[in-house]
Amino acid sequence: MNEKIAVLMGGRSLERDVSLKSGHRVYEALREKGYEVFKLDVDENLVENLKQNPVDVVYIALHGKYGEDGTVQELLEIMGIPYTGPGVYSSHVGFDKSLAKEIFLRKDIPTPDFFTLSAGSFREMGAAGALDDVVAKLGLPIVVKPAGQGSALGIKIAHSVEELPGALIGALSYDDKVVLEKYIKGTEVSVSVLGEENPEALPVVEISTKKEFFDFESMYTMGDTEYFIPARLPEDVLKKVQDIAIRAHTVLDCRDVTRIDIMVDGDGNPYVLELNTSPGMTETSLLPMSAAAKGIDFSDLVEMLVEFVLARKR
Amino acid sequence: MTEFRFDQWLELYATRVNKMRSSEVREMLAVAARPDVISFGGGMPDTRVFPMNQIVEATQRVMLREGHAALQYGSSEGHVGLRRHIAAIMGEIDTGIGVDDIIITDGAQQALEFIAKIFISRGDTIIVEAPSYVGALQAFMSYEPEVVGIPVDDCGMRTDILAVELERLRREGRQPKFVYVTPNFHNPAGVTLTGARRRHILELSEEYGFVVVEDDPYGKIRFRGEDEIAMRSLDERVIYVGTFSKIFSPGMRLGWVVAPRAILEKLIFAKQAANLCSSSFSQHVTDEYLSSFDWQKNIDDLVDLYRERCATMIGALEEFFPEGATWTKPDGGLFIWATLPEGLDSGELLAESIREAKVAYVPGRAFYVGVQKNSSLRLNFSYCPSETIEEGIKRLGAVAKQQLALYRSLFKGYSPGKDKNKK
Numbered sequence: 001m002n003e004k005i006a007v008l009m010g011g012r013s014l015e016r017d018v019s020l021k022s023g024h025r026v027y028e029a030l031r032e033k034g035y036e037v038f039k040l041d042v043d044e045n046l047v048e049n050l051k052q053n054p055v056d057v058v059y060i061a062l063h064g065k066y067g068e069d070g071t072v073q074e075l076l077e078i079m080g081i082p083y084t085g086p087g088v089y090s091s092h093v094g095f096d097k098s099l100a101k102e103i104f105l106r107k108d109i110p111t112p113d114f115f116t117l118s119a120g121s122f123r124e125m126g127a128a129g130a131l132d133d134v135v136a137k138l139g140l141p142i143v144v145k146p147a148g149q150g151s152a153l154g155i156k157i158a159h160s161v162e163e164l165p166g167a168l169i170g171a172l173s174y175d176d177k178v179v180l181e182k183y184i185k186g187t188e189v190s191v192s193v194l195g196e197e198n199p200e201a202l203p204v205v206e207i208s209t210k211k212e213f214f215d216f217e218s219m220y221t222m223g224d225t226e227y228f229i230p231a232r233l234p235e236d237v238l239k240k241v242q243d244i245a246i247r248a249h250t251v252l253d254c255r256d257v258t259r260i261d262i263m264v265d266g267d268g269n270p271y272v273l274e275l276n277t278s279p280g281m282t283e284t285s286l287l288p289m290s291a292a293a294k295g296i297d298f299s300d301l302v303e304m305l306v307e308f309v310l311a312r313k314r
Numbered sequence: 315m316t317e318f319r320f321d322q323w324l325e326l327y328a329t330r331v332n333k334m335r336s337s338e339v340r341e342m343l344a345v346a347a348r349p350d351v352i353s354f355g356g357g358m359p360d361t362r363v364f365p366m367n368q369i370v371e372a373t374q375r376v377m378l379r380e381g382h383a384a385l386q387y388g389s390s391e392g393h394v395g396l397r398r399h400i401a402a403i404m405g406e407i408d409t410g411i412g413v414d415d416i417i418i419t420d421g422a423q424q425a426l427e428f429i430a431k432i433f434i435s436r437g438d439t440i441i442v443e444a445p446s447y448v449g450a451l452q453a454f455m456s457y458e459p460e461v462v463g464i465p466v467d468d469c470g471m472r473t474d475i476l477a478v479e480l481e482r483l484r485r486e487g488r489q490p491k492f493v494y495v496t497p498n499f500h501n502p503a504g505v506t507l508t509g510a511r512r513r514h515i516l517e518l519s520e521e522y523g524f525v526v527v528e529d530d531p532y533g534k535i536r537f538r539g540e541d542e543i544a545m546r547s548l549d550e551r552v553i554y555v556g557t558f559s560k561i562f563s564p565g566m567r568l569g570w571v572v573a574p575r576a577i578l579e580k581l582i583f584a585k586q587a588a589n590l591c592s593s594s595f596s597q598h599v600t601d602e603y604l605s606s607f608d609w610q611k612n613i614d615d616l617v618d619l620y621r622e623r624c625a626t627m628i629g630a631l632e633e634f635f636p637e638g639a640t641w642t643k644p645d646g647g648l649f650i651w652a653t654l655p656e657g658l659d660s661g662e663l664l665a666e667s668i669r670e671a672k673v674a675y676v677p678g679r680a681f682y683v684g685v686q687k688n689s690s691l692r693l694n695f696s697y698c699p700s701e702t703i704e705e706g707i708k709r710l711g712a713v714a715k716q717q718l719a720l721y722r723s724l725f726k727g728y729s730p731g732k733d734k735n736k737k
Contacts, residue, residue: 012351014665017344043348065669122723154665165724166659172720173662174669 003056005030005306008072010041013064014153014174022281023061029299030059030306042067050079057309058083059302060278068278069095069148082313084305086254086277093252094277097179098147100252104272107251109244111272112263113138114181116147119172128165134180135161141183144168146175157183184263184271189231191245191262192279192287194304196255201242202290206231227286229293237268244270256308259287329436330456346674352706353674354693357501357648359560363619365612369563372602376595384598390585392418392570393597399604400556400570407544407554415572417581418592422531422557422569426453426494428584429527429553432577433491434459439483441493441524443471445651445681445690447501450494450529461683462490468642470507471495473514480522492525492553493518497545499532499647502681502692506645509542516549525577529555534613536646537621546572553577558600560648561613566596620648626700627693627707634711636718641693648696653678654689654714656721661688663717670716671709 007030009023010016023039030037040049042062050058058081066072070092076083086094093099098116105111115134121127135142144167146154154174156167171178188209192202206228230238245260252258252275259279262270279287281302291301346353376384391397397413404411419425426449434440434457442451444463454461462483464476476493483490493515497507519526528545546554557569571581585591603609627650631641638655654660660677667673678690695703 012345012348014345014668016348020344044350119720122720126723128724128726154662165721168724169717169721170659170662173664173666173717 002036003306003310004036004054005057005059006038006040006050006053006055007059007061008040008042008046008067009061011062011064011067012043013062013067014149015064018280018282019061019063019067021283022063022285025283025298026059026061026281026302029302032299033303035306042072046072047075047079050081055081056313057081057306059306060085061281063278063280065095065148068276082309084309085256086252086258090252090254090258091277094254094258094275095148096177097145097274098177100275101179101272103251104248107247109248109251109272110270112143112182112184114179116177116179117168118178119176122168122172131161131164135164138180138182142167143181143183144171145179145181146171146173147177147179149174181273184265186263186265187231187233189233189241189262189264189270190259190286190290191242192257192259192290193245193249193254194257196308199246199249199254201245202287203229203293204231204233204238204241205229205286205290205293206233207286227289229290231264233264234268237264237270240268241270244272248272248275256305257287330458343674343676345668351668351672351674352698352702352709354695354698354703354706355674355676356697357694358697359564359616359648360619360697361563361565363616364563365607368607368612369599369603372606373599375606376598376602380598384595386594388591388594388597390417390582390591392416392592393594393601395601396568396597396604397570399601403556404554404572407547408550410550411572415575415578416570417578417585418597419569419571419585420567420589420592421559421564422529422555423449423453424588425555425569425571425581426450426527426529428571428581428588429492429555430454430457430459431584432580433525439488439490441476441479441490442683443495443500443503444683445502445678446494447496447529448676448680451681451683454494455683459491460488463683466500466503466505468505470497470500470505470511471515473511473518476515477518480518484522490522490524492527494527494529495545496529496531497542498530499535499644499649501532501647502649502676502678502690503651504642504644504647504649505651506542512543512545513548516545516552519549519551526552527555528552531555531557531560532647534561535617535620535648537617537624537644539645550574561616562600562603562609566593566600568592568596568600617646620696623695623698623700623703624650626703627695630704630707631711634708636711636715639714648694650693650695651678652691652693654691655718656725657687657689658714658717658721659687659689660691663691663714666717667710667713671713673706673710673713675710 007023007027009019027037027039058076060083070088073088073091077088101111101114117127141157141159144156154171156170158164158167188207190205193199207225209225241262248260249258259276261273263273264270281288288298343355346355394413397416400416401411401413430453436458438459440454440459441462443466462479465472499506526545546552551574554572558566628643641650641652661679664677676692678688679685
């Protein structure tokens, strides 16, 4: 257990602060477990730093752009440094909600109906003129999400056609590409999946918020949101939700850990909203909560992820 | 089935803790701390241009002469020598103000916290400007008041609206506890309250029986024109809050309050409970600095620098900001308040601005209670050198123009219901 580990955190994504929180906790957990560990706030000296301080494993506690979208994963592949979490392809596809949903559809994994539009389509092609058709096809309300952004940043909901342009401007501030998605009314749940060969789903977490959806503020503000483990759903639905999460993990070729966000409609049908390849590890994050419900405490969870990497190395 | 608790103490916290919220804006501004981001976000003086040798000398003299006192607890009211200097500074406002009318606090921020603590019970009504200094709102909100915001125009708080609101509150049987104003070079709006309106607020305070809190951090940072009369010089019942943070150093954490005796006594209780006394070390060094050096000249130099940077920022806004945007042209202070055309949301623009332009600022919504959408930006000009200001405004302007083009294509290309009417 003398492996040297660098925890990558911070960076310049909009989720910098969340990442620092995740990173500090991961660092403490690894130290407690006896690893030689140091923290690296990611900046333009990352490669240089990693070259000067060779490590056995990089723990990626980054969220958002560059940390979760395959960028840092590709760099680590080039440098030959093993890292935690899904590889380049899975990260790339998982971070792009539009691409991930396209793949889910092709693999018969249910996901809410959607369209993808880019800032360019509005500026260069007059896409605004087609919004009537979007509404006719998806119905209302419509959820508008930046295609590549985590922590629910920039997610807007339009209840009427009049609210759509405002919601689009909002979401397009966070990414040049947005997903317009049919709103599924029901129970919001989140399932974390661990492993690669025979991935295993952790208990289903139900997120019950006073707000219309689990937005950034409720995610990180205590008291606004209630969580239930397992989710208050019938046994067979819970099983269905876990199966679908494992399938989503598998079709995107994921390994180590992912967190899949799912809406379950009134008839018990699950719809995959997105797959996260670098789930939050803060004090109020869903993955550690779900692991705890299964008796895996935080430091064991972190060590398990490192063990996955070491097993791959051997 | 179990309900999961992230925080096992959730049931035990005081209700006021629920008012402390994380926000997207704070999250995004965390990125602005990075060196590659140009930040117009803070309200920082440029300490890089401070006369370091003077401060070194002041510190050395204090330590050699009275080091034991500088390292010891002090009185809750504050170091007498420093209070004498404050009384002299306050002499411009009222020559009758003496050492005993002043207490020293840890920056003006602590004074605001104390004022909230001694006046606000849960559910009490207080009145603030809308927009208002975000730190004051934070200090007030933890005591769970009902906040009434009065709009601000180019002449400061709209006292005509204040009068209407006071009458409404009276009908509802609500007694406002205090009215909080930043009359000089308002943060964030950059405007100065006119003399007539200052008098109007004082008349209203007489009629409706509330306390006036006059927060004046920027009064001495004036680029041009004449000072308006301080509200405290018109009425001794005003609570005046001052600070060394903009005229000397925010790192010293020293501010002060001038208040009527009865209120001052309550503030001293609050001070004792909070931290016994402000840093003796800071107070002695500041006292020595004010005694031995031409601090007024140092302020004049700072004012010259800020005047130039403010002009640079206004020039850059004229050159690079989209048509239809407006901004204040302050006569002092640290901030310009710019407003985007057609109701573009400055909070959303911040995401784009950090992402694309690596420029940060504080979006307008931060300065209101309960407002989600706002098209203004608070831009600080005191901290960045002129070249950086120009570059930052150039990049920010480009992002704003891009956002505006998108906005126009969306709202012009799509007018719901219009086509249907034609048919």
